[in-house]
Amino acid sequence: MRLRGAAGAAAGAALALAAATGCTSPAPSASADGRPTAEAGLRNSDPEVRQAYDAYWAAWLAANRTPDPADPALERVATGTQLAELRENLAHSRTAGQVLLGEVGHRVEGVSDAGPGRLVLHDCIDLDRWLIHDARTGRPVDQLGDKPTQLGAFTLKREGRAGRGAWLRSG
DSSP states (O other), rough: OOOOOOOOOOOGGGOOOSSOOOOOOOOOTBTTTTOOOGGTTOBBOHHHHHHHHHHHHHHHHHHHTOOOOOGGGGGTTOOOOHHHHHHHHHHHHHHEEEEEEEEEEEEEEEEEOOTTTEEEEEEEETTTTTEEEETTTTTSSSOOOOOOOEEEEEEEOSSSSTTTTTTTOOO
């Protein structure tokens, strides 16, 4: 299973950000435990969707440690404009002599339908521990240390025939 799609975002990350805030607490239409409710139009993601999403992020974080625009792992999780944008971000980081180190926090709110074979995954993304560093010295670059949690909306489509195959990010 692979995840592919659109990009843009904070600290050089490639994210399709739907909003800059709104993830600090459960949405008004979420249950007391923070899980999506029917009124929110969200449902829990299938394990295969979450696995693909996690694989995308693992590859993206690893690619930012070098950064190598030709990293072959990116081709397993991204395609089309998404792959081009990831590579462009990595090339920019390399030219600037910067790497991104650390981790990204996720709180997947759920998924919603976006047409036949398509889903939108909603994730509250915490970038506080994913920081830009000087590639030569390893020291953090001056940057905003306390970033607001960001709501990311990622469009996914199923690749393959008759509803089978991998879930992919699409742009």
